[in-house]
Amino acid sequence: MDEKSKIRINLTSREFEIEGSEEFIAKYNETIDSFLDKIYSSDSSQNSQSNGENSTLGEAIETNKIKSSDSMDSISELSFGELYHKLPNSAKDVDKILLAGYYAQLLSEERIFSTREASNLLVEQGVKLSNASAFMKSNMSTKKVFKHKGGYRVSDTGIAYIKNTLLV
Known part of the structure; x- marks a missing residue:
């Protein structure tokens, strides 16, 4: 078999990539389906265990809310300084600019921001x-941010990262 075949799975960014001939992919079709079933079932169980007010990420995005230490506060009601000081001391510069971009995005009518x-x-x-x-390029490579209309927009992955990792 001269063709190269490859299966790549990145659990942190939830990426799943398969390259190869149709025969190669068909050979692993059942295995791939079982992986996808497990991923989807873990998603639904995590959503059912999450806070009742924000059981889905979509609801969190629509209401512009993030989990704070005491209660659910609207980000737009907080100053960026208050939000920034909720970051853990271990936050890296790439995380700081992600949070700043998300805050700028929430204040923008077009829901985009610039570096x-x-x-x-x-x-x-x-x-x-x-x-x-x-x-910003690092955040793009991890799919937390993407280019949109001459600026950037924080992806669902980026919002979930901010909510679940940075502002716990």
Whole structure:
């Protein structure tokens, strides 16, 4: 068999990629289906165990709410400084610009933001990033952010990361 075949699974970003001939893919079809069933069943069990107010990520996006330590607060009611100080001390620069971008996106009518807007929010908090564009590219490569209408938009994956990892 001269053709290269490859199966790549990235559990953290929930990516599943298969390359190869139709025969190769057909050979593993049942296995692939069982993986997908397990992923979907774990998603539904996590959603049923989550907070009753925000049982799905879609509801959280629509209401612009993130889980805070005490209660559910609307992000748009918080200043960026208050939100920034909820970050854990272990947060990396790439996480900081993701949070700043998400905040800028929520304030934008078009729901997009620029690297400059996110960086300026951080500068107001005394955080100067060495290369904000590189951090944005890193967020794009992990699919937390994507380009949209000349700016950026935080993806569902990025919002879930902010909600579940950064602002716990």
